Amino acid sequence: MPPGNEYAAEQLKAQGNACFKNGDYEGAEGYYSQAIQKNSSNPLLFTNRAMARNKLEKWEGVIDDCIRSIEQLPENMKAFHLLSQAQLAVNHPNEALSSALKAYEYCTKSTQQTTFSNAALISQHVLKCKKRKWEIRERERIRRRGxxxxxxxxxxxxxxxxxxxxxxxxxxxxxxxxxxxxxxxxxxxxxxxxxxxxxxxxxxxxDPDHQQKREVPDYLVDGITFEIMHDPVVTNNGRSYERATLIEHLKRSPTDPLTREPLKISELRPNLALKEACQEFIESNSGWIYDCEDGEVDSDSRWAHLSHV
Amino acid sequence: MFASRRLGKELTKMQGQLPPGITLVEADNLENWLLDIQVLDANPIYAGETYRLKFTFSQNYPIEAPEVVFVKDDTHSIPWHPHIYTNGIICLDLLDRSGWSPVHNVESVCVSLQSMLTSNTRKERPEGDENFVRYNTQRPRDINFVFHDNKV
Structure with missing residues (x-):
């Protein structure tokens, strides 16, 4: 890289950021692209451009940018989160789910508070991916019955x-x-x-013999979001909640939601058995949810390697 | 950020069944809901009356408490209670920032208000009601009530 290019790239990135802040996503995309031409070894430039393209709904571009960013920086929460959104948008829920789980993993590993507030968003997105997977299977099942x-x-x-x-x-x-x-x-x-x-x-x-309405049992549902849990944690009194939402509450008020006794984030423990139960419910429920069959994985090879990252 | 999904779920559940004396009046959006409550026992202060509640939800519900007030109109009055001001603002620890918990929900708030009325025997307004109603410009959620009286 010729000397000075790195500096030039930073300048262009700052201009891109300014555009992004003002809602001019096309402008931002342009500046980030110029910055990448100057310096293609900064993973943050790719995630920034992916964010602009995400706003513009240029999903293919988002996917390319995220993959290039992840190649340079593997433990990349932001890139995996954006990638997952784009994959879901182009209707590849299996890939979207595996990207979302990566994002969640890196997010909870992080000790930064600011990063952690993303956990709730990512948790919700994980559920969205799972739901889309069910929907596709369910449609298939019904279609087969014709x-x-x-x-x-x-x-x-x-x-x-x-x-x-x-x-x-x-x-x-x-x-x-x-x-x-x-x-x-x-x-x-x-x-x-x-x-x-x-x-x-x-x-x-x-027609109760052929179909049963899928209802998630209460013990698998988070008492705060009312959704099925994907990363449950247990408090001192034995109640379990979705980790991300409970932490949102504890940041505001460090008390047990039920007993109002003092409760610190560090006292939470993962509830692995319950996590398995939630997972199993999603995967093996025979009502509205149709079991995932082998070979159902989308065959797009561009991000196949990501599941092994 | 959780509000819309959680409220959607609460709504579905409430459209199915609600405890006696609680009726869902209007829930056309995910910001404001109207509910009616009645006190069903023989408490003479509230017998035969229906009171209307207005819930206002922020984006962060249920992490943040909803804003809940009684509404006054042609057919609904503000119930007498030493913790309910003439303008409908309610002083209840459950609805205050420090007393709220995200495991509460619209239904449980209504039930709590029902029992707050049921157990009351004093046909009174809070101390300083007139001044508060005249001068208060704050929204209910921004008021720091002092919970000096836990007996009522």
């Missing part, structure tokens, strides 16, 4: 896709702002999921 339910689900999906395309078109033409568009899409998605779940429930009720 009955009225699958026809109806397809109709709902088509409607939902039309709604999303409509929002996209309006965002493209500028008549709806990006933030509004995203909010609307999120709303549409929740509506769609609600309708689909109602539909499935209705069918399950009418």
């Amino acid at each position: 009955d009225l339910l699958s026809d109806l689900e397809e109709m709902l999906e088509r409607d939902h896709k039309k709604d999303l395309d409509d929002v996209d078109a309006r965002m493209e033409s500028g008549s709806t702002s990006r933030t509004e568009g995203h909010e609307e899409k999120e709303e549409r998605r929740l509506e769609f999921e609600k309708k689909r779940d109602d539909l499935r429930t209705a069918f399950a009720i009418s």
Whole structure:
């Protein structure tokens, strides 16, 4: 590298950061790209560009940047988190899940407080990946049965896709702002999921032999987020909570949520048996969740190596 | 950051079943909900009345407490209680920053308020009610109540 390039790259990065802060993600992407041309051995430049591309929803670009960043800096929480989001966006939930678990691992290993507040976000993202995996399997299962339910689900999906395309078109033409568009899409998605779940429930009720509604038992559910746990920790009184959310609470108020007795973060212990139970529930539940079959792993080779990192 | 999913789950559960005397009135969004509560025993102060509660949730619910106040309108009054001000603001440790716990939920808050009313025998307002109602400009969650009286 010619002398001075490293300095030039830093200058460009600072300009990129300024753009990013102002919401000018295209501008930021441009500056980060120039910085990378000057100095391609700084992993942070790649994660920064990935963040800009994430905002622009350029998923393929995010994936490339994250992989290059991870090549240079393997224990890279941020890159794995961004990678996972992009992988989920392009519908590769298996890869997304393994990236998310990496991000979580590096995040909890870290002793920095600021890094730790990401844990709750990543935990939620892990669940999202798991859920998407179920959904894909479930759709497959229903499709194989080829009955009225699958026809109806397809109709709902088509409607939902039309709604999303409509929002996209309006965002493209500028008549709806990006933030509004995203909010609307999120709303549409929740509506769609609600309708689909109602539909499935209705069918399950009418045909109890073939389908049972999947309900997570209370002992696997975190009392704070009401979601199934993925990294449960146990407190002095024997109650378990999701690690990330309980720590969010303890940072504000160092007390046991149930008894209000003093409780320090250092007193928490992982509840491995419960963790296994949650995992097993997700994997082996026969109701709405269809068992993962061999060979289901997406065949895209670009990030296949990451599962062995 | 957890609020929307958690509230979605609470809503589904509440649409299924609620304890007697608690009714979900309006939950069109994940910021403000309205619930009605009634005191079901024979306490003469509250017999036959329905009170309306307004819940306001922050992005950080349930790590942060919801803001809960009684609402006054044509058909709903503010219940008499030595810890409830005329403007509907409630002084209850459960709703205060130091007394809140994320294992509480909308339903459990309603139940606590029901029992707070049930056990009350004094048809009174808090000390300094008039001044507080006239001069208070703070939001309920920013007020530092002093919990000097734990008997009520």
